[in-house]
Amino acid sequence: MKAKLTMLTWCLAAAGIAQQKVPFRNNIPVAPQGLAGHKLPKLPVEYDTAEGQRIRVVAVTREVEYPWSLVFLPDGSMLLTERAGRLRIIRKGELDPKPIAGAPASFNAGESGLPGAVHGYMDIALHPRFAENGLLYLTYNKAIDEKRRAVALVRAHWDGHALTDVRDIFVLPEGGTSRIAFGRDGMLYMSTTGNNPQDPNTLGGKVLRLRDDGTVPPDNPFAGQAWHRPEVYTLGHRSALALAMHPGTGEMWENENGPNGGDEINILKPGLNYGWPIVSYGRTYPGPWQSDRPRHEGFEPPIVYWVPSIAVSGMAFYTGDKLPKWKGDVFVGSLRTGEIPGTGHLERILFNERMEELRRESLLTDLRQRIRDVRQGPDGLLYLLTDEKEGAVLRIEPAQ
């Protein structure tokens, strides 16, 4: 999986001042490693934050490896995925040392955050009537044959200890990254990556809308249209790494990674085109702008964007009472900032009542962890997953 190394170093005399030599690999500047590999310090730690909310960061567990996604069961237990293809459970604050039995076999390769990485297990979601039917959903990459991978959406029954009735209910034609979330309409939204995000007749770079059994609902925006895949809900996405339903409006929010600049939060509306790769706020990795227009008629603009990129992943609307200064705010994980490893953190975004941004705060910056996911717990606290080999589930509590 290792990309061929072409140390195309430049002696940048063109501009008339000597510059450091920047190594490139496959036309992408090699990421500098001076801040990478920062270990999570001893916890808890406390921080002051902008709104006067002093917080404490606690480790729920430090015994997970590249955790990817998290859900809370009705009894307060947490089910979480590990990228290597394991489903884990934390009961009463204790991580069960054994992975959940019955989970499907996945394909995992490369290093998280590097080109060529394939994530084994990714997102997890509970059926809206999970308390009655015990159904849960996972997205994962599986090997089709020696060379080909595919993202699959699996549905399974949770019996309290293991997965049963495990069945792939939707399989994409290629590997990639995928998030899932149920909407207020009871439908399952599923983000995809891949080729041709502008082509409505393919499944890459889209958000799909599916029934809870993986079939296509007849009221999808392109259902019945020739040369349109009926599963498509929205198109023109680059690399979606969060889907979260706004608890007030019921709209589905999505975030996605731009290239070198141009990460976005979008509000998804049926049949709309979010522009990638035609419109973008970012640059390509070698330097030139991705497009000459960050916005254009016919393409839905983001409601929030980042320049430089912070490599967004995960998103939660905070509706709890335990951190009252943050009530109504949006939290987004950051895997790194400005293309520099070792600069992940948590972003907080404050909106007005029309969903227009008022300000933005970077939190937990000195922990320098890749934050893969952020969720609100039933206890009204915030939970984070660190996308690290020595990964952790962190909890943010009020410190006063």
Place this chain on the structure above:
Amino acid sequence: MKAKLTMLTWCLAAAGIAQQKVPFRNNIPVAPQGLAGHKLPKLPVEYDTAEGQRIRVVAVTREVEYPWSLVFLPDGSMLLTERAGRLRIIRKGELDPKPIAGAPASFNAGESGLPGAVHGYMDIALHPRFAENGLLYLTYNKAIDEKRRAVALVRAHWDGHALTDVRDIFVLPEGGTSRIAFGRDGMLYMSTTGNNPQDPNTLGGKVLRLRDDGTVPPDNPFAGQAWHRPEVYTLGHRSALALAMHPGTGEMWENENGPNGGDEINILKPGLNYGWPIVSYGRTYPGPWQSDRPRHEGFEPPIVYWVPSIAVSGMAFYTGDKLPKWKGDVFVGSLRTGEIPGTGHLERILFNERMEELRRESLLTDLRQRIRDVRQGPDGLLYLLTDEKEGAVLRIEPAQ
């Protein structure tokens, strides 16, 4: 000078989830104070940085108040301005406790960074032939009468101890903020703030180009055109806080503050329009976008922009050998990030040879100081000014 307080608090039930109440004053969200007032810690401190350059931050002096700008004299001494209207000198690393005599009287009001603030002394620049003629230039705000202020450009002679032959050689019709820098053409470039940045027949929101005696060079882009002020070099600027000549190309670079998002670095070209307030990447402070287009034909786009804003101030091209991993990079001060006081830092931007950005790094974030200016010293090290009441001149050295 205090703005009338209208605590227009919103109960944001519109979106269906309760949100915290955000206080507004004059249609601007009141800045949260939870991180404000951070004291500079004991120095030196050391940091790892992305390119593997370990650095040490040293205090040259901690005895200056709201320092604004800095120049190095041929003998290695530093002359610096303080916002309250004082010119100070540091000789052989020692701050002279007495301000320089002969400097003009200025008008200073409000708190730096808050609406209504008027800076007494601002920028300082040496004549390109300073070694021969001893001429230096300052921008400052002066009182015209009890209500009116004006930005003046003063030229003076430095005799080694005091200013003599002090003369305002150019006076703007209103108060504001101004930076100055000499170009390779020997001309003095002067940024302005104020009303009507799009009107070429006024002096607000422009960069002006003047001779070293304050008169207008006949080859200015609008010289001789009706309804155009002949001093204007570029127009459509919001709040320029740096001018710096690229040491290789000789082009004048400028940075300016966007509103809520949309800080910019621009390369100035004669007669071009940089778009404010018609095109911008940012939002207004109450939330709506400043414009429906971040770029448009007829307006010169920035080469770098920030969303969220970092309140840029000061800019230096690093050409030294002491910090070799940073050679050729651009450094920009940040007064705050994301509209949050207490989040100032230093930004480093790495370009390719075509002046296209490759990546960006935030430095010295945990010092939480407002960085007003950044300069390279004759010793090949970087010098910073902290825009704080207990202000400091900081030096960045290699730590290994």
